[in-house]
Amino acid sequence: MSGDPLTLVARPTLRQVAMLAGVSVATVSRVLNGDAYFSEVSAAKVRTAAAQLGFRVNVLARELRSGASSTTVGLLIGDLANPFWSGIARGVERELTARGLRLFTASTDEDPGLEWTLTQDMLDRRVRALLVVPSAADHGYLDVERRQGLPVVFLDRPPSNVLGDTMLLDNAGGGRAAGQHLLNGGHRRIAMLGDWSRYYTHRERSAGFRDAMERAHAVGWQPYERDNARDAASAEQQVRELLALAEPPTALFTLNNWITAGALRALRNLGAERTLPALVGFDDLDLGDLLDVSVIHHDAEEMGRLAATTALARIDGDVGPFRTVVVPSRLVVRGSGERPPV
Amino acid sequence: MSGDPLTLVARPTLRQVAMLAGVSVATVSRVLNGDAYFSEVSAAKVRTAAAQLGFRVNVLARELRSGASSTTVGLLIGDLANPFWSGIARGVERELTARGLRLFTASTDEDPGLEWTLTQDMLDRRVRALLVVPSAADHGYLDVERRQGLPVVFLDRPPSNVLGDTMLLDNAGGGRAAGQHLLNGGHRRIAMLGDWSRYYTHRERSAGFRDAMERAHAVGWQPYERDNARDAASAEQQVRELLALAEPPTALFTLNNWITAGALRALRNLGAERTLPALVGFDDLDLGDLLDVSVIHHDAEEMGRLAATTALARIDGDVGPFRTVVVPSRLVVRGSGERPPV
DNA sequence: CTGAAAGCGCTAACAG
DNA sequence: CTGTTAGCGCTTTCAG
Numbered sequence: 001m002s003g004d005p006l007t008l009v010a011r012p013t014l015r016q017v018a019m020l021a022g023v024s025v026a027t028v029s030r031v032l033n034g035d036a037y038f039s040e041v042s043a044a045k046v047r048t049a050a051a052q053l054g055f056r057v058n059v060l061a062r063e064l065r066s067g068a069s070s071t072t073v074g075l076l077i078g079d080l081a082n083p084f085w086s087g088i089a090r091g092v093e094r095e096l097t098a099r100g101l102r103l104f105t106a107s108t109d110e111d112p113g114l115e116w117t118l119t120q121d122m123l124d125r126r127v128r129a130l131l132v133v134p135s136a137a138d139h140g141y142l143d144v145e146r147r148q149g150l151p152v153v154f155l156d157r158p159p160s161n162v163l164g165d166t167m168l169l170d171n172a173g174g175g176r177a178a179g180q181h182l183l184n185g186g187h188r189r190i191a192m193l194g195d196w197s198r199y200y201t202h203r204e205r206s207a208g209f210r211d212a213m214e215r216a217h218a219v220g221w222q223p224y225e226r227d228n229a230r231d232a233a234s235a236e237q238q239v240r241e242l243l244a245l246a247e248p249p250t251a252l253f254t255l256n257n258w259i260t261a262g263a264l265r266a267l268r269n270l271g272a273e274r275t276l277p278a279l280v281g282f283d284d285l286d287l288g289d290l291l292d293v294s295v296i297h298h299d300a301e302e303m304g305r306l307a308a309t310t311a312l313a314r315i316d317g318d319v320g321p322f323r324t325v326v327v328p329s330r331l332v333v334r335g336s337g338e339r340p341p342v
Numbered sequence: 343m344s345g346d347p348l349t350l351v352a353r354p355t356l357r358q359v360a361m362l363a364g365v366s367v368a369t370v371s372r373v374l375n376g377d378a379y380f381s382e383v384s385a386a387k388v389r390t391a392a393a394q395l396g397f398r399v400n401v402l403a404r405e406l407r408s409g410a411s412s413t414t415v416g417l418l419i420g421d422l423a424n425p426f427w428s429g430i431a432r433g434v435e436r437e438l439t440a441r442g443l444r445l446f447t448a449s450t451d452e453d454p455g456l457e458w459t460l461t462q463d464m465l466d467r468r469v470r471a472l473l474v475v476p477s478a479a480d481h482g483y484l485d486v487e488r489r490q491g492l493p494v495v496f497l498d499r500p501p502s503n504v505l506g507d508t509m510l511l512d513n514a515g516g517g518r519a520a521g522q523h524l525l526n527g528g529h530r531r532i533a534m535l536g537d538w539s540r541y542y543t544h545r546e547r548s549a550g551f552r553d554a555m556e557r558a559h560a561v562g563w564q565p566y567e568r569d570n571a572r573d574a575a576s577a578e579q580q581v582r583e584l585l586a587l588a589e590p591p592t593a594l595f596t597l598n599n600w601i602t603a604g605a606l607r608a609l610r611n612l613g614a615e616r617t618l619p620a621l622v623g624f625d626d627l628d629l630g631d632l633l634d635v636s637v638i639h640h641d642a643e644e645m646g647r648l649a650a651t652t653a654l655a656r657i658d659g660d661v662g663p664f665r666t667v668v669v670p671s672r673l674v675v676r677g678s679g680e681r682p683p684v
Numbered sequence: 685c686t687g688a689a690a691g692c693g694c695t696a697a698c699a700g
Numbered sequence: 701c702t703g704t705t706a707g708c709g710c711t712t713t714c715a716g
Contacts, residue, residue: 010490011490013708013709013710014709014710014711015709015710023686023687024686024687024688025687025688025709025710025711026686026687026688026689026711026712027685027686027687029710029711029712030685030686030711033711036685036712037685037686038685038686039685039686042685042686054486056462056465056466057466057709057710058406058466058468058708058709058710059466059467059468059710060402060405060406060412060467060468060708060709060710061406061692061708061709061710061711062709062710062711063402063692063710064400064402064403064406064692064693064694064708064709064710065691065692065709065710065711065712066692066710066711066712067692067693070402072446072467079432080422080428080431080432080435081425081428081429081431081432081643083423083425083428083628086422086423086425086428086431087423089422089423089428089447090421090422090423090449093422093447093448093449097448097460102446102448102463102464102467103446103447103448104414104444104445104446105431105435105445105447106435106439106444106445107432107435107439118439120398121444122444123398124398124399124400124401125401125402125414125444126400126401126402144396148352148353261629261632264629264632265631265632268632285628285629286425286627286628286629287603287606287627287628287629287633289607290603290606290607290610290633291629291632291633301423355692355693355694356693356694356695357693357694365702365703366702366703366704367693367694367695367703367704368695368696368702368703368704368705369701369702369703371694371695371696372695372701372702375695378696378701379701379702380701380702381701381702384701384702399693399694400692400693400694402692402693402694403692403693403694403695403708404693404694404695405694405708406692406693406694406708406709406710407693407694407695407696407707407708408694408695408696408708409708409709
């Protein structure tokens with residue numbers, strides 16, 4: 001065990017290793033990087049000296065010299081603590097680590113101003129690629145960077161005012177599947193709860209749902225649309241209000257995981273008193289199986305992996321047209337979505 | 343909207359800005375950093391030129407020149423996709439961003455070898471501080487770095503063979519609280535499920551639990567100890583076996599969130615057939631309130647914040663003795679832990 | 685195979 | 701107030 005926090009010692013440099021080994025810095029560099037020719041004799045001397053001094057290269061210096069950019073990648077997501085986004089981060093990380101690239105993660109809180117600031121900071125650090133879940137209204141400023149060779153990949157939502165590689169979920173397909181499933185179950189008074197005025201994903205999901213209704217010539221669901229569920233608490237309140245109607249909906253489609261959570265909270269208090277409405281939620285929940293909640297499931301980590309793969313391809317020189325990859329979503333039946341209408 | 347992915351243009355440098363503005367690089371640097379004296383005349387010229395070229399400093403070059411280390415911090419956790427660890431990451435990030443420091447995140451998968459590799463990589467990148475959830479058996483190698491001025495903070499578990507700032511949960515206290523609560527509920531045949539052979543946290547939690555039993559002179563719980571629940575599936579299996587005993591336990595204490603999840607899965611299938619055993623789990627669950635599960639709750643994000651704060655204090659020159667901070671844990675009553683013995 | 689030397693882009697004395 | 705000049709630590713020609 002060791003004690004005192006402080007006995008500052010300067011970090012050894014290549015030059016010091018060279019002196020101790022009695023060779024030039026060039027030789028040290030060659031031996032340590034193993035890329036050029038060198039004799040085993042000097043190699044031994046260098047390795048001994050390096051070990052003795054506890055030498056570690058300074059990657060900053062290396063990357064500066066090598067011109068170009070670094071071996072880091074920046075990821076901007078809404079909030080690292082949200083499982084959807086941390087799933088993305090994990091997927092990205094998996095691909096990157098395998099390639100020796102390191103990941104900067106930053107949460108934007110969905111704030112365009114913060115997103116811009118953080119982006120600039122990453123650019124100043126010369127990230128080798130940038131992965132962004134866009135919140136800003138305009139991403140034109142990234143165009144300059146791309147023109148300078150920076151691969152940019154957008155996740156979860158398409159960017160505004162720019163074209164670029166984009167990884168999306170199958171939002172519309174999921175919404176359609178949810179709508180069809182509830183219709184098949186015999187429901188007509190189906191309430192859809194979301195915040196689709198703001199988000200691309202919600203707009204797509206609700207469009208898919210509406211499409212399912214229209215294809216089936218379903219009527220009766222329109223009065224139950226609610227588009228102001230901005231968090232779990234407000235979603236809970238909205239569901240309460242819906243169920244208090246003279247003719248309440250017999251089914252609910254909630255557009256994301258926190259809205260689903262709010263709806264579940266509203267329903268649990270009704271329990272034995274009355275028949276529960278059916279419920280299908282977009283996004284899976286952490287212990288969804290234990291909650292018997294039917295959902296439109298998708299794989300955030302896979303989306304992260306795809307984004308990273310795409311960025312790597314661009315780094316490797318892929319100059320093909322921009323890709324838009326859609327990650328599939330699918331209905332997972334667990335009970336809540338299969339309750340019959342009253 | 344813009345199209346073609348590629349029209350490579352080199353990034354402008356300070357020198358180019360200087361030439362365009364008709365001043366020296368020193369002046370450009372001074373203006374852009376706003377730290378030294380300069381005239382408004384040259385400032386205007388510089389700013390115009392910089393804007394025109396779309397100049398952005400190269401932080402790598404800046405930090406190399408300024409000697410010392412960078413403005414990045416490294417965080418090593420088990421798995422970014424696990425809510426406990428991503429919570430820590432989020433807390434760390436919150437403190438750091440406020441100070442203009444950027445965060446490298448990396449998942450070790452609890453693999454000591456990978457932890458070592460990733461650590462070395464971060465050191466080579468000259469992180470300004472290192473935050474680690476240790477998995478390795480020996481962290482002596484970090485001592486060298488600390489001697490060179492690197493603040494290192496350990497989270498969740500104490501390191502081996504070194505002393506250092508350490509942020510821990512109140513594991514023993516939580517285990518004790520869980521034990522007492524179940525005893526107070528009248529239980530005697532209490533099963534404890536964990537993996538405490540491997541992990542510090544589990545050892546502490548079980549020690550706290552045992553302490554509660556001993557203080558109360560409780561007997562009858564010992565036969566129900568199980569220490570091999572390495573994941574949700576094996577925990578589920580263990581609970582099944584326990585409940586199949588001639589004299590099954592009337593209560594369960596599960597030592598972490600996945601073990602709790604496994605236990606819940608085992609219990610749900612018993613439902614109406616028989617009386618359910620009481621259950622208290624260490625770690626909160628994402629929608630714990632909806633699952634009616636009583637838990638020992640704690641705040642991972644707070645632990646991350648504390649770790650970051652400590653690292654920042656060290657960066658700012660705090661040379662006081664190493665700190666060990668214990669983040670409180672508390673019992674949250676939600677129903678599962680209050681079921682009476684059969 | 686090896687050394688000398690020229691920078692990567694920037695900051696920080698040091699003279700004006 | 702401003703320009704000149706040394707490097708930060710490393711890689712990479714270019715000659716030996």
